[in-house]
Structures are given as structure tokens and as C-alpha cells.
Amino acid sequence: MTETRSTPTTLRVALGARSYPIHIGPGLLGDPQWLAPYLAGRQVMIVTNEVVAPRYLERLKQSLADDLTVCELVLPDGEATKTLACVERIWDALLEAGFNRRCTLIALGGGVIGDMVGFAAACYQRGVAFVQVPTTLLAQVDSSVGGKTGVNHPRGKNMIGAFWQPRAVLIDTDTLSTLPPRQLSAGLAEVIKYGLIRDADFLAWLEAEMPALRGLASDALTRAIERSCTIKAEVVAEDETEQGVRALLNLGHTFGHAIEAHQGYGTWLHGEAVGAGMLMAAELSRRLGWLGEAETARVRAIIAAAGLPLAAPANMSVDDFLAIMRLDKKNLDGRLRLILLRALGEACIHDETPAETLAGLLEVFPRR
């Protein structure tokens, strides 16, 4: 069978000695040339989940040379499994297999797998190599790039973790063909985020292309992934450990994390909570006089067009939100730090939202 396939694009996350490539294109998963250069030694452990394993594990294994020791670990699926207990299973498996400091972990799956495997790699024998092979749109455009790794704690999202960069990110765009619509929408939330915080032209393009994206049109998806990863790589290169500008990538996340934690991890997908959270941030920005009615309506419209929720959970009170938001990692010395929009395409870090303005928004924001 002859196929015409586009050539992969390679972006670069510029972090000095820790720089790495992001390869984006169809068919990367089964092709040995993309993985081999990033393996640290001869011991490789692929960690994936029950949903992804039947679809892509064999294909990935076939791209690994015969002289490697290859182990695999299949974890359960879902945000509720993003726990220290699951990471301990990875460490146990590595030690049982006798893996040393020159081993390589491969994260095959969505954001949950990527975050856990990255954290396992960060702390196994004080740090080993890992490669991200993201198979959901959300992981491809956001969580696999930039080295944020970790697990949830009952008291808050991603509270335990490390900054630990992968050796490479391999984005096989073919994997999106099997992505369920709900997961696709969740990924689009993070794509929209890049337009909102930093690129008004990309936002306008997304508004026009949303039907194509939701219809899995591969050209549109590839362009959305490339633009998202370009912005992410720029921001991470500027501010690896979130001392400043990287916090802008958290638009909608303070609200969203509160929803995820309150509802029980996995009840709302991360991207769904971020979708509603971005609308909350936009509405708050309007209340602060930064966005007009028309701009807020555009935010609402694109979130709706992506198939994301426009309302918060029915059972979440103002106090529920505030209690969890107070624990957000971005807050310093007791002040609530929010990412808001000065304009469409321009986000800002804001430490001075009046408590009554925030409470006012939380009071009237729709529930579902």
C-alpha cells in the first residue's frame, strides 16, 4: 500500500543542557528512528494504561530494537489513578526488574500517564531518562511538554511532583483517530487557552476551524498541535520553573482544579474543568473592566463550540470554590493569584482581585 504522508515537524524546547525535541507527525509510533536516539541505556520500561495498551502498546514495542530489555506496566485509566500509590507501582516494577540509573521510561498515554511516569522518572534513583509519547490531544498540546510532573493529593491537584524534562516528546497524530469525542473536547480546551493567553490570530483561526477540528480533520489538528506546542515551548524556555510568565499557561486552571478536586478526580475531565474555568476567568476579567461584552461572548462561544461545559457543577458553593482555590500553588503569602485576560490574546497574572468581585462572580456563574 502506498500512502502519501506528511513529513513530521520538529520543534525544540530550548533549555540548555536539558533541551529536547518535539516530533509531530503521523506514523511515528511504529517507526524505530524516532525513539532510538532518546534511550539512555539498554533498559526500557513502557508505562501505559488499560485503554491505550490494546491500541498502541504492540506498535510501540515493535519500534524498539531486539537487544534492549523492554518491560511494560499497564496501569488503570483516569485522573482518579493519578496518585502516589500508582507511582509506587512504577518504582516497584523498576526495582523488581533490576533497572539502573541508565534506564529509560516511556510514557504512552494521556496526561495522567505522562505526569505519573515523569514523576516516577524524576525520583527513581534520583532521576532517570524518560520519553513522552502522548496519545490524547490534551497531552500532545500541553501536559507532555515542559517537564511538569506529579500526582494529585486529596487536598489538591498536582500538589506532589517535580520539574523533570523528558528526553523527547513524540506526537503521533494518527493516535487521535481513536480519541473519544469527550477527550477531544478536553484537549481543545488547552488549545483554545493558547489563543486566549498569547495569540489572537490563532484564536480567530480556531473559531473558524472548530468544526474541522471536532471532525478530526488531520491537517487542522496537526496545525493546532504545532501552534500549541510552539507557544508552550516558548513559554517553558522563558520560565522553566514558573517564576513568572509560565503561570499564564494556568488560565482557567485555578477554577478548574477546584472543580476537579471538589467533584472527585476524574468526574470532570481536566480539560472540561479548564473550559468552564476559562469562561469564569473571562467573566471575572469583564467584571474588572478588561474584556467587553462582545469579547466575553466570543470566549463563551468558542468554549461551547469545542463541546465544553459553560457552567460549574450544581453542587459547588462559593465557599467550596474559595476553600480549594486558597490552596492553589500559585498563591503566595496568603494572596490569591489568578490568571486573567487583559484582552483576547493577552493574559496577565493578577494578585489583587477584590474578594467581593470574585465572590460576586462565583455567586452568579451558572451551575449545571
Added chain:
Amino acid sequence: MTETRSTPTTLRVALGARSYPIHIGPGLLGDPQWLAPYLAGRQVMIVTNEVVAPRYLERLKQSLADDLTVCELVLPDGEATKTLACVERIWDALLEAGFNRRCTLIALGGGVIGDMVGFAAACYQRGVAFVQVPTTLLAQVDSSVGGKTGVNHPRGKNMIGAFWQPRAVLIDTDTLSTLPPRQLSAGLAEVIKYGLIRDADFLAWLEAEMPALRGLASDALTRAIERSCTIKAEVVAEDETEQGVRALLNLGHTFGHAIEAHQGYGTWLHGEAVGAGMLMAAELSRRLGWLGEAETARVRAIIAAAGLPLAAPANMSVDDFLAIMRLDKKNLDGRLRLILLRALGEACIHDETPAETLAGLLEVFPRR
């Protein structure tokens, strides 16, 4: 009461943006000037253990300003508690107290507390500040300096951890006055190590001063701590993440870790196991033709003079040693890596010890 007290010495661990001071002297614990400059924000958590808390916790707290939020957590004592479960208790306490990314953890205690608190700091909200306040000789001369943090796993020592540097190391030499003799001997093992691997003059000085050191003579102890920390700081500055020369600090540790893991963590003190392990390394170096009889006898004599064991546990077979040593973090691609002595004062990394030479040593090395 008027006292004549020596002025503290300050050494520096040179690691670019992560550089930090080691302050060494009497009376640092209760004096606010030594701690205040290293606190990241206004939230401080002191983590200590049941043995150290009654002796030094109040004194440390008195040196903290009134406008700080100060929490404390008292953990059980001993190497058997150096587990992920204990680190989780620290994370739980931090989240319960609502601590943010600008908090500071203070490790008040020996090597176990320092390693766990450092690891907790490395992974809390992807990394927060911490200060080492070591109260055992072993922690003062070795584990508090250099940023190796972590916990044990049933399958091996320090298998889960991170490189995470403290903001400062505060060594109050007064704390040694309450150190039990067995703990003092354990600390002397690491002091002797520095002489063996890098400084023959220091080794000769230690041979002469051993009675004074065991008698807690404060001048001798201070000099031993200063010289040990100077060597440790040099080696760490050269090779923070143990790509090369830092491995030399592991003289005796591959044997020692095997003893600790086999006997159950805490049965042998770490320094005791390192003491016996250094003698094993010296005997192996003799078998390889690098040390003579007289030099090996000097190693045996100083280990004995420090009150450390000269024999391995009675119930450890050759296979017991080999099975655990095979999992050592230094090993790469299946080859056993040992730190051995080319001469007294000169250590080397050796990957090519013939299996029969090692087994021969393990066979005849005394058991007790």
C-alpha cells in the same frame, strides 16, 4: 555568665544559582541571625524526631521571628522510618497547614530526617526551600551537604529520591555533646572516609586524634567537621549529580548498603555498615594489588579505633551480598561498580572487579 566561644566558620557549596553556605560553630541553634536569611517566605515547618525534639526543638523555635507561621512535625526515630509513608506525613501536614510554594522546611535531626525532609521539599508543589540543621556527626559531615535526598525501598537504600539542594546548612557543634557514643562512631566512619578517598594527611591526623574525637573534644570535632565539609563541598561542586567523581564519596557504601538492607534498616547504623564496608573495600583493593598489608592494617586499625565493626553480619552469605549489590545505583548496564582504594588518600571507580575476586573476599571476610 561570660563565655569564650569560637567564631563560626562558613564554607560554601559552589553550585551557581543553587550555591549555599555551611555555617559551623557552637550555639548557632538558638541564634536568630543564622536562620533568618534563608527563609523563603513566612511559612516555616520544622520537622524533627522524637529523640531530637525534646533536646533542641524549643531552642530552634526561639530563634524564629514572631511574625512567622511556624508549624512542627515530630516523626519517629531511626532508619526504619526513612520511608515514603513518613514523607507523605510531611506532605499531609504541609497541605493541612495550607503551606504554599514560598514556605521553608527545616530538617532538625540526623541523616534520616535530613534525607526525608529534603525529599519532601523537593516534591512539595514541585519544589520548595529547605534548610538543614544536622544534629548528628554523620549528618553534619556528610548527609546534610550536597543535596542527596530520598527514602529507602524494601529492595534498596535511597532508591527513591531527588537531588535538591538546601538553602543553607547550620551545624551547631554544641549538639554533639548529647550524641550517644554509638552515633558518634557512626559519624566518624564518614569522617574517616574523606581521609581515605582524598586526603592522606587528614587520615594521619585522624589516626592521632581519634581518642580526642571519641572523647568529644570540641576543637578536634570542629576541625574534623570543617575538613570533612570542605572535601564534601569540593566534590559536590565538581559533580552535583554524580556523573563521575562524586561516586568516590560512596567508598564502603555498596557493601554497607547491602548490610543495612539485608539486616533490616536501622539494625546496623548507616555509619557502622559503612565502617565494615570500607574495610571490605580496602581488603578488595589489597587483593587487586593496590594496597599493601601495612596500609590495609592502617585502615583496619582506624576503623577499630573509631569503635566501628570489623566484621560483617554472621547471617549474610556471599549470595546475600551479591544479590543486593547488583541493584546498587552506581551499576550501569549490568556491571558492578565499586569504589576502591588505589592508595590511602586516593579512591577510584572500578567497574572491572573479577567476579571471583569479589566472591573470594566475601567468602573469607570475617562475620560476627
